[in-house]
Amino acid sequence: xxxxxxxxxxxxxxxxxxxxxPSLKGKPVVVGGxxxxxxVVSAASYAARKFGIHSALPLRTAAKLCPHAIFxxxxxxxxxxxxHRVHEVLMEFSPLVEMASVDEAYMDLTGTERLxxxxxxxxxxxxxxxxxxxxxxxxxGIASSKMVAKVSSDQAKPNxxxxxxxxxxxxxxxxxxxxxxxxxxxxxxxxxxELGIKKVGDLxxxxxxxxxxxxxxxxxxxxxxxxxxxxxxxFDGGIGGEDDPKSVSHEHTFSEDTSDxxxxxxxxxxxxxxxxxxxxxxxxxxxxxxxxxxxxxxxxLTRSHTLHQPTQVDxxxxxxxxxxxxxxxxxxxxxxxxxMGVSGLDTDAGQMGLLDSPRHERAMKALEAADKLRKKFxxxxxxxxxxxxxxxxxxxxxxxxxxxxxxxxxx
Amino acid sequence: MEFTVSKADLVRELNxxxxxxxxxxxIPILSNILVEAxxxxxxxxxxxxxxxxxxxxxxxxRTAGTGTIPAKRLLDYVRLxxxxxxxxxxxxxxxxxxxxxxxxxxxxxxxxxxxxxxxxMPATTVEVSLSAxxxxxxxxxxxxxxxxxxxxxxxxxxxxxxxxxxxxxxxGHRLALAHQGGCAGDAAPSKALLPKKAMVxxxxxxxxxxxxxxxxEYAADDNHLFFRLGDRLLMSRKLTGNFPDxxxxxxxxxxxxxxxNREEFRSTIxxxxxxxxxxxxxxxxxxADNEAKIHxxxxxxxxxxxxxxxxxxxxxxxIGFNAQYLLEFLRAVPEAExxxxxxxxxxxxxxxxxxxxxxxxxxxxxxxxxx
Numbered sequence: 001x002x003x004x005x006x007x008x009x010x011x012x013x014x015x016x017x018x019x020x021x022p023s024l025k026g027k028p029v030v031v032g033g034x035x036x037x038x039x040v041v042s043a044a045s046y047a048a049r050k051f052g053i054h055s056a057l058p059l060r061t062a063a064k065l066c067p068h069a070i071f072x073x074x075x076x077x078x079x080x081x082x083x084h085r086v087h088e089v090l091m092e093f094s095p096l097v098e099m100a101s102v103d104e105a106y107m108d109l110t111g112t113e114r115l116x117x118x119x120x121x122x123x124x125x126x127x128x129x130x131x132x133x134x135x136x137x138x139x140x141g142i143a144s145s146k147m148v149a150k151v152s153s154d155q156a157k158p159n160x161x162x163x164x165x166x167x168x169x170x171x172x173x174x175x176x177x178x179x180x181x182x183x184x185x186x187x188x189x190x191x192x193x194e195l196g197i198k199k200v201g202d203l204x205x206x207x208x209x210x211x212x213x214x215x216x217x218x219x220x221x222x223x224x225x226x227x228x229x230x231x232x233x234x235f236d237g238g239i240g241g242e243d244d245p246k247s248v249s250h251e252h253t254f255s256e257d258t259s260d261x262x263x264x265x266x267x268x269x270x271x272x273x274x275x276x277x278x279x280x281x282x283x284x285x286x287x288x289x290x291x292x293x294x295x296x297x298x299x300x301l302t303r304s305h306t307l308h309q310p311t312q313v314d315x316x317x318x319x320x321x322x323x324x325x326x327x328x329x330x331x332x333x334x335x336x337x338x339x340m341g342v343s344g345l346d347t348d349a350g351q352m353g354l355l356d357s358p359r360h361e362r363a364m365k366a367l368e369a370a371d372k373l374r375k376k377f378x379x380x381x382x383x384x385x386x387x388x389x390x391x392x393x394x395x396x397x398x399x400x401x402x403x404x405x406x407x408x409x410x411x
Numbered sequence: 412m413e414f415t416v417s418k419a420d421l422v423r424e425l426n427x428x429x430x431x432x433x434x435x436x437x438i439p440i441l442s443n444i445l446v447e448a449x450x451x452x453x454x455x456x457x458x459x460x461x462x463x464x465x466x467x468x469x470x471x472x473r474t475a476g477t478g479t480i481p482a483k484r485l486l487d488y489v490r491l492x493x494x495x496x497x498x499x500x501x502x503x504x505x506x507x508x509x510x511x512x513x514x515x516x517x518x519x520x521x522x523x524x525x526x527x528x529x530x531x532m533p534a535t536t537v538e539v540s541l542s543a544x545x546x547x548x549x550x551x552x553x554x555x556x557x558x559x560x561x562x563x564x565x566x567x568x569x570x571x572x573x574x575x576x577x578x579x580x581x582x583g584h585r586l587a588l589a590h591q592g593g594c595a596g597d598a599a600p601s602k603a604l605l606p607k608k609a610m611v612x613x614x615x616x617x618x619x620x621x622x623x624x625x626x627x628e629y630a631a632d633d634n635h636l637f638f639r640l641g642d643r644l645l646m647s648r649k650l651t652g653n654f655p656d657x658x659x660x661x662x663x664x665x666x667x668x669x670x671x672n673r674e675e676f677r678s679t680i681x682x683x684x685x686x687x688x689x690x691x692x693x694x695x696x697x698x699a700d701n702e703a704k705i706h707x708x709x710x711x712x713x714x715x716x717x718x719x720x721x722x723x724x725x726x727x728x729x730i731g732f733n734a735q736y737l738l739e740f741l742r743a744v745p746e747a748e749x750x751x752x753x754x755x756x757x758x759x760x761x762x763x764x765x766x767x768x769x770x771x772x773x774x775x776x777x778x779x780x781x782x
Contacts, residue, residue, distance in 0.1 A: 308558050308583060350691050351733060352778040354759065355583050355655050 001166050003119055005107040006141040006149035007090060007126070010158045012103035013043035015136050016082050017072055028053070028069040035063035035071045038255050042074060046158060077378060079103075085134045093126055104153075106146050123161040143169060145230045151180055169228025174201030181225050188222075191215070200226050248282075249290065249341025250274045252390075257296045257334040263389065264335055265322070270387035271340040272321050276314040277379075279342065280371055285310035287344030289320040293328060294337035303328050309353050310346050313363045314384060317342065412476025413500040414448040418492050418511065420468040423619075425486040427643070428457035430612055431464045432482040440525045443479035446499075448472045456529060457482060462609055463529045463646040464616070480507050480520040488516060529646060532637040535598075536630040537571060541640065543594035544627055545617045547578040548610045550589040550773055553739040555607045556582035563652035566607050569636075571629070572600035579657050585736050586660055590772040595629075603631050604654055609647035616643050661776060662759055665752035667728070669703065669721045670765050673749050677741040679717045683707050684734035686715040693780050694734045698753070699727035707734070730756045731782030737762070740775045756782070 009015065013031040018024045028048035033039040037059050044053040044062070051066035062069065083102045090097045093116060096108035109122060116122035123140045130138050141153025142163040149164075151173065156162035164172045178184050178192050178200055195214075197203050203211075204226040211219030224230075250271040258264065268291075279286055287310045294300045303324040311317060321340050329335070353360060370382040425444070433441035438460075445456035453470035456463065478501040488509070489497065498510040505520040548567075556564035567580040575592035617627070620640055628639040631649070638645040680694065687694050687707040697704040703721045708714030730753060741749070746764035753760040762775040 308556075308561060350693070351584050351780050352757075353583055354581060354586055354660055354776065354778045 001144050002108060002110045003112075004143055004146050004149040005093075005109055005119075005123065005126070006143075006146065006153040007086075007105050007107065007130075008139050008141070008150075008153045008157070009086060009103040010137040010139055011043060011045055012082075012136070013074055013079055014045040014048075016075070016079055018045075019135050020075075020078075024070060028066050029072065030059070030062050030066075030069050031072050031074040033059050033071065033073055035059060035067075035069075080378070082134060082136065086130070086136070086138075089126070089130050089133050092129065093122065106149065119163050120161065123163070127159075127161065143228070145169070145228055147182060147225055147230050148172065148228045150182055151176070154180065164228075170201075170204055170226075173226065173228055174199060174204060176200045178203055181222075183221070183225070188215075188218075246345065247290075247341055247343035248275050248278045248284075248286070248345070249292075249339060251292060251337055251339025251341075253337045254335065257336045259332050259334045261331065264325070264329070264338060266387055266389035267338055268321055268325055268340060269318055269384055270390035271338070272318045273314050273384050273387050275340055275342055276312055276317050276367075277371065277374070279312040279345075280367065282345075284345040285312050285350075286317070286342030287346065288342060289317055289324070290339075290341040290343065291321055291324040291328060292337070292339035292341070293325075293335055296334045296336055298336070300337075301328055304343075306344070309360075310344070310350060311360075313360060313367065315363055316360070318384075318386075412446075412448050412478055413473040413498070414453055415471040415473075415496050415498045416453055416468060418489060418494055418497050421497060422486065422490055424455050424466045424468055425482065425489065427466060427612075427616060428455060428464050428482060429486065430608075430615065431457040431459055431462050433459040440479065440521055440527075442481055442483070443521055443526070444482040444485065445477065445479050445523065445526050446501075447477045449475040456526075458527060458529060458646075460527060461606065461648050462612060463644075464612060465529070465644040465646070467642040476501060477523040478505060478507065478520050479523055479526055480518055484518055488518070530632060530635050530637075532628075532639060532644060532646070533630045533632050536628040536637075536639070537598040538596040538626045539571075539576060539629050540591075540594040541617050541620060541625040541627045543576060543591040544629075545614060546771075547576060547589045547591060548614055550743050551578045551580040551587040552607065552610050552614075553743060554582055554585050554587040554736075554775075555580045555610075558582075563604065563650060563654055566604045566650045567610065568602065568654045568657070569605045570600070570602050571595050571598055578605075579654070581655065581657065581660075584733070585775065585777040586657060587740070588657070588661070588772070588774045588776075592771070601631060603636055604650035604652070605636060606647055606650050609636065609645065612645055612647075613638060616640055616645060660759075661774065662752070662754075662761055665761060666754040667698070667723065667725045668750050668752045669698065669723050670748055670750055671703070671719065671721065673741055673744060673747055675719060676749065677738060679705050679719060680734050680737055680741070683715045683717055684738070686713050687734050691780065692734045692736075693731050693782060694737075695729060695731050695782055697727070697729045698723055698725070700724070728753060728755055729782070730760060731780035732760070732777060733780060736777050740777075744773065744775075 014029045017029060017031060026047060028051060029045040030041055030048055030053060032042040039059050041053060041055050041057045041059060041062050043055055048066060048069050053062045053065055079102055087099060090105055090107055094107045094109050094112060098106045100106060116125065119142045123142060126140060130136060137159040139153045139156040139158060140161045141149040141156055143149040143152055144166045148169045152162040152164050176199065178197060179189050181200060203222065208220055208223035211223045215222060252267050252271060288304055288306045290302060290304045292300065292302050305320050305324055307320060373381045428444055441459055447454040448470060449472060451469060451472060452467050454465060454467050456465045492511045492514060495512060500508045505522055507518045507520050509516045551567050555567060564582055567578045570577040574595055575590060576595050577590040579588045617640060630637040634649055636647045636649055683694055683705045684692060684707060686709050688709060694705055694707040701721060701723055703719045704716060706716040740762050744764050746766060746769060748765040750763045750765040756779055759776050759778050764773050
């Protein structure tokens with residue numbers, strides 16, 4: 001039986017903002033941009049949430065719901081810094097920490113009773129430690145599976161601890177809305193509602209083969225989840241486990257569809273640079289490069305190309321991505337989304353090249369230096385000039401590079 | 412047009428053209444063979460627009476003329492006929508009537524008009540020793556790239572200079588260079604990229620022409636290469652583009668060299684490579700204390716190691732190689748002893764035939780694998 005902690009920082013961005021400016025405390029605060037701007041809410045204070053404001057809500061809608069809220073652009077760099085501090089605190093409790101995003105983490109505390117005492121005592125200590133070290137509140141969910149731990153931390157909010165004792169998982173989940181299950185979104189919720197299923201308990205009463213027929217593999221995962229098991233996609237596998245990713249990808253949706261060739265190219269370069277950075281982070285070399293384009297009519301086009309030599313070098317991936325883009329994109333056609341990814345990942349580059357070796361080796365050395373700078377001074381310290389014009393705002397929800405986590409953007 | 416040929420002659424020449432005839436029916440006429448009868452001979456031409464082959468054989472020509480006929484259908488049928496004379500007559504409607512003993516068949520052909528015009532062989536040619544040319548081809552053909560995207564590597568560089576011939580091929584991981592002096596007649600220095608498919612056909616047409624002093628005529632125009640051997644002419648479009656600057660890649664010196672028995676080395680690698688990853692084919696060569704250890708392992712399913720006695724007292728060096736790459740050289744090199752030149756696990760290794768009797772140059776440069 002495992003003992004899993006899910007630690008979720010309470011209103012993380014807003015709390016960090018409050019540390020900067022204590023006068024914000026208790027007020028409706030919205031992080032993500034100014035009231036009239038295009039864009040979405042990244043975080044809202046508890047006071048703002050009372051007005052129905054939540055993350056991913058358009059800023060303009062938020063402004064309508066609560067005109068007197070304080071709108072902040074936010075400080076992504078600072079959030080990352082605090083994220084590292086949070087990570088440090090967690091590491092004091094267990095070496096098996098997996099940052100699921102910038103403000104939440106899973107920890108495996110199985111077998112630490114003699115060190116930290118029973119789960120609730122450990123959670124209490126963690127709470128105190130977190131507050132004293134970072135000045136931030138967090139909520140802790142404890143269970144025998146990651147899935148239930150995550151659901152329980154949500155129920156524990158704000159600043160609480162909830163321990164679901166082994167054997168009681170199904171009872172705990174039963175009265176909750178199906179939406180509470182991680183992975184169940186609007187679509188699944190609607191499909192389940194069509195079957196008359198609203199609560200997790202209703203779902204748990206259905207047998208797996210039925211759900212399998214209805215929803216495929218996802219149905220099987222749902223059946224497991226309803227009973228409190230870690231099933232499906234990212235809940236599979238242990239914490240901090242070194243399961244190598246099968247692919248790495250990044251994509252960007254333009255705030256407004258664009259046919260600006262320079263902007264598209266810059267975005268493609270920027271995405272590729274991020275993908276290459278991840279490859280080097282995992283010490284992987286990619287053999288196949290993928291391109292994804294979606295137009296205004298929501299039609300999606302994908303292309304892939306296999307390289308003659310696996311690589312983790314920006315320039316080599318960019319070359320392939322650009323060639324595919326050039327062949328796939330009709331000049332003037334509006335693009336809604338552009339994505340770039342790699343697969344066919346190998347832990348070693350294997351065969352060394354005879355002809356491109358000096359160039360490749362030089363690029364590798366330059367990138368090694370660039371990555372060191374990034375590690376020390378932040379991800380944005382160095383970037384390819386060609387990608388700098390990309391209008392990819394920082395995705396603060398992403399798990400920062402440098403912290404352990406299930407690889408995001410990796411499937 | 413009407414003529415009579417021997418079945419054996421016809422089958423032999425049709426066989427040669429099979430590799431050239433277009434198999435995909437994108438351009439139907441290219442699936443046909445061009446037949447031209449005049450005086451006392453029959454000329455067969457096949458092409459896929461990249462490659463062309465033309466051969467001449469004796470025939471009793473009743474009425475001269477030309478026509479085309481599906482190459483595969485013709486060969487498949489004629490092959491089954493008894494060893495005797497075949498009479499072929501083309502009608503005005505492009506049908507070919509074949510008569511052989513009591514067999515009679517008709518095959519629908521196509522008008523000669525739509526058959527592509529093939530280039531003429533230039534008047535200026537160089538005489539090259541056939542055995543030297545085929546030897547160069549055999550020593551380099553295996554390291555040609557099979558990746559269509561790297562089209563300048565889909566063939567070998569053929570250089571003629573100072574009475575000698577050099578052929579170089581590479582796939583980006585290894586490079587084979589073979590040079591034979593004194594095998595070519597006087598000619599202005601020339602360089603051309605010979606497609607792999609042409610090399611395969613060259614080996615085919617030369618297989619039947621034995622003998623030590625057989626010469627093949629070589630010529631080139633702006634876009635094509637020509638090889639004439641007796642009554643057979645092979646034409647190939649040149650590969651366009653620039654072959655990599657291979658001289659830059661050839662190691663100037665190596666820190667160490669050892670001599671190995673080719674057969675021993677080859678059979679050792681063949682055995683050990685049974686335990687190499689199927690895709691990477693990686694094996695490890697460890698050199699130290701008068702011993703070469705060849706090792707490979709499949710995670711959790713097996714491993715193998717063999718050692719060979721060598722003369723080597725240098726520092727311990729461990730190099731990873733694609734076993735396939737080493738084997739292809741070891742199967743192509745005729746000498747019993749080979750020299751293995753190396754520096755370390757990050758630098759290119761090189762294999763050469765060893766011994767004083769080697770009267771030609773053969774260098775095989777292989778990049779290691781990271782292990």
